Amino acid sequence: DTGVSQNPRHKITKRGQNVTFRCDPISEHNRLYWYRQTLGQGPEFLTYFQNEAQLEKSRLLSDRFSAERPKGSFSTLEIQRTEQGDSAMYLCASSGRPQETQYFGPGTRLLVL
Amino acid sequence: DQQVKQNSPSLSVQEGRISILNCDYTNSMFDYFLWYKKYPAEGPTFLISISSIKDKNEDGRFTVFLNKSAKHLSLHIVPSQPGDSAVYFCAASFKAGGSNYKLTFGKGTLLTVNP
Numbered sequence: 001d002t003g004v005s006q007n008p009r010h011k012i013t014k015r016g017q018n019v020t021f022r023c024d025p026i027s028e029h030n031r032l033y034w035y036r037q038t039l040g041q042g043p044e045f046l047t048y049f050q051n052e053a054q055l056e057k058s059r060l061l062s063d064r065f066s067a068e069r070p071k072g073s074f075s076t077l078e079i080q081r082t083e084q085g086d087s088a089m090y091l092c093a094s095s096g097r098p099q100e101t102q103y104f105g106p107g108t109r110l111l112v113l
Numbered sequence: 114d115q116q117v118k119q120n121s122p123s124l125s126v127q128e129g130r131i132s133i134l135n136c137d138y139t140n141s142m143f144d145y146f147l148w149y150k151k152y153p154a155e156g157p158t159f160l161i162s163i164s165s166i167k168d169k170n171e172d173g174r175f176t177v178f179l180n181k182s183a184k185h186l187s188l189h190i191v192p193s194q195p196g197d198s199a200v201y202f203c204a205a206s207f208k209a210g211g212s213n214y215k216l217t218f219g220k221g222t223l224l225t226v227n228p
Contacts, residue, residue, distance in 0.1 A: 004156070033215060042117075042202050042218025043157065056213055091156055093216075100145045100164075100206060100214050104156035 002026060004105035006092050012111045013082055020078045021108045025094030032075050033102060034067060035091040036060065043091050049075060082112045116140045117205050119219035127227055132190040134222050136203030139184065143205040145214070148177060148188045151200045151221070160201075161188070193226045200224070 005024045013019050025032050030051050035043035046065070048056045051072035061067075064082075069075040079086055089109050093102035118137045126132045134148075144165040149157035163170040163177045163186070170177050176189045190197055200223050204216040 006156075031213075035216070040220065042204070042220050043216070045215045045217070048213050048215055050213070056215065093156075095214065099208075101147065101159060101162055102214070102216060103159055104149070106156045107154075109154070 004092055004094055004103055006090075006105040006108050008108060009106060010109050010111075012113065014113050015082060015084060017082055018078065018080045019082060019110065020076055021090055021092075021110075023075045023077070023092030023105060024073075025075070025092070026096065026103060029094035029096035029103075030072065031095045031099060031102075032069055033093045033095075034075070034077055035093065037089040037091060037107075038087075046077075079110075082110075084112050086110060087112045114139070115219075116143075117203055117217050117219040119203055119222050121222050122220070123223040123225070125225045125227060126193050128195055129192045132188075132193045132197065132224055132226065134188040134190075134201050134203075134224065136186050136188075136219055137184060138186075138205050140205070140207075140217075141184070142207045143217075144207045145205065146177070146179060146186050147204045147206075147216070148175075149202045149204060150197075151202060157202055190224075193224075195226050195228050198224060198226050 032049040034046040037043040049069040089107045093104045095102045147162040148160045151157045200221040203219040206214045
């Protein structure tokens with residue numbers, strides 16, 4: 001299977017702890033996106049990478065959030081000092097050619113207690 | 114301000130009949146539209162897309178229609194099958210102004226296909 005993969009699939013943490021999620025995009029895709037989905041809502045854009053460059057960040061991405069994509073391959077999303085409002089499904093997507101179509105991973109479901 | 118709207122939270126149809134899911138948008142910059150299907154606890158699965166230069170795109174049982182003047186698109190599934198039961202998301206994007214094709218989603222419509 002050469003689709004987008006995300007790890008872990010589930011994460012339960014206590015408020016104030018740091019968490020890190022990983023996304024491995026489809027291998028030939030140079031664009032990588034992070035989204036967040038809460039109950040009853042559609043996914044919301046968080047940030048975007050083209051190769052290793054982070055080109056856009058949503059205002060949803062507070063200073064407790066940081067994302068990286070070293071070497072333009074996998075990406076990590078870190079949340080520091082988690083809050084209960086961070087509980088959500090974190091989705092990663094990648095696109096190649098055509099650039100307009102994004103393919104999503106299975107997501108990481110975060111629960112902050 | 115919600116730029117992509119799916120006004121029907123749910124839709125129930127009989128197996129074999131047509132399912133029609135609707136989506137409206139407000140941002141005239143959008144030039145690419147996609148439909149995703151999502152099962153619980155899984156990521157969205159890409160179904161079909163349409164560029165703003167077209168008014169129809171068909172792929173097997175799925176057809177997407179775009180009415181630019183009304184800022185409206187719809188997904189038709191014919192014939193509907195029980196395995197189609199899922200949440201369907203409409204999404205829109207554009208490239209201009211550094212938007213980089215980030216997706217703006219509606220809230221989704223839960224489709225239930227009854228045997």
